[in-house]
Amino acid sequence: MLMRSTSTILAALLAASLFSGCNKEKSPATAATATTTSAEPSADTVVATYGDGQKVTFGELNERVKEPLANLEKQKYQLRKQGLEGFVVEKLVAAEAKKRGVSEEELMKAEIDGKIPQPPEEEIKKLYDEAKERLPPGTTFEQVKPQIVDFLNGSKRQERARAYFEELKKANNVQITLPEPPKPPVERKEVAATGPARGPEGAPITIVEFSDFQCPYCSRAIKTVDEVLAAYPNQVRLVFRQFPLDFHKQAPKAAEASLCANDQGKFWEYHDVLFANQQALEVPQLKEHAKKVGLDSAKFDKCLDSGEKASIVTADLEAGKKVGVNGTPAFFINGVLLSGAQPIEEFKSIIDAELKAKK
The missing domain is CATH 3.40.30.10 (Glutaredoxin)
Structure with a gap:
């Protein structure tokens, strides 16, 4: 059975939470990684001119794109918060492993893989039978069984890892005090509630x-x-x-x-x-x-x-x-x-x- 490191599991959980919607445009998480910005111009700074002396100010521009800008600030906060929680969890896992006198990998195996119910043999065999025509000739069931089990347990492992990390945070009274960005005024849309x-x-x-x-x-x-x-x-x-x-x-x-x-x-x-x-x-x-x-x-x-x-x-x-x-x-x-x-x-x-x- 493949045992992933703490950082690998945390990276998988972080990626799952960052990429939160289906959209063919660039992922919000990608945009949110751009955290270094120069000082902003004042609201009356002219950022474009047109026609006979017509102007567009930085304040007018901000008003026009205020919603996506607010979303970007929220995404940056979420990225920092998730990164912070991952950083804290890595330290908690290291401390817990040291306290028990085991390696981090041994701790993770005991607390995550060791507490996931294994898939029944017939389910493993069924997946092998469905895939064997696409496997290299001569590949036996026993050779690929560990990979099949790992595949079937993928989501269960993430759920158990998330639960274990929450247990560690609760036991160690973790408090996240990262300041949140100012919340923009609530904007309400008229949406008809028609459907199932x-x-x-x-x-x-x-x-x-x-x-x-x-x-x-x-x-x-x-x-x-x-x-x-x-x-x-x-x-x-x-x-x-x-x-x-x-x-x-x-x-x-x-x-x-x-x-x-x-x-x-x-x-x-x-x-x-x-x-x-x-x-x-x-x-x-x-x-x-x-x-x-x-x-x-x-x-x-x-x-x-x-x-x-x-x-x-x-x-x-x-x-x-x-x-x-x-x-x-x-x-x-x-x-x-x-x-x-x-x-x-x-x-x-x-x-x-x-x-x-x-x-």
Whole structure:
């Protein structure tokens, strides 16, 4: 079994949190790494001229791009905070290993790999059988078994590593005191809450999610959204709207299929199956998924083949673009945008502020 170092696991967890949404433009994390800046000009500094003595000032420019600038400051803060937490965890792991009289690698193996349930032999063998035609001739099951186990345990290892690092931080009373950047004024968008929904009608908080069934970050966000709904069972209602990105070729039809499933009252069951099978979204596979969740195949196939839901998908897409969505997932919490697969703390920050304002 491959045992990764503390820094390698931390790097994987950090990368997973930095790249938080599907967007064909340059990653926000890449932009956020540019931290060295020169002193800014004053607001009345002229930065462009045109026509007969017309001017554009630095203040006018800042006003025009205030939203992306605020997002950039937030991304820089998140990058620093995640780097700081990783730095602290490395020191905690080193101290814990020294206290136990073992190496860091031995500690990590005991606390992470040693506490992950191993996949059943039949699951390992099934994956080998599916892949053996693409393996070099003569490759045996025993030769590749460790790599298959490592692959199957990948997400479990990250979850256990995250949990162990949290245990270490709690045991050592870690307090992160990195100053946050000033929060810009709340900007609220008018977003229609139309679509499949979960949570009580009339809830004080409505979250409208724009999502793409082929986007891995949307899949990653499901767990956090479920945690939000569990934390606020009577205060939050979630509405799902479609936003298939143009470079995800199977996403539009998958969106239509989910709405066909919604006609039979099983949107969320089908939603979960699609996100769990993002490599299997061709039309025949969409129909197979429908059978798995117990849909009437004849009705579902007729709905999907007719394209009758395409207009709803297009309407959702246009509605999202109108309020500034350019990547997925995108959440509007009572109209306040939260972009990307963000941690639950980001959701709670907005939700708690909204609930407080309603008192």
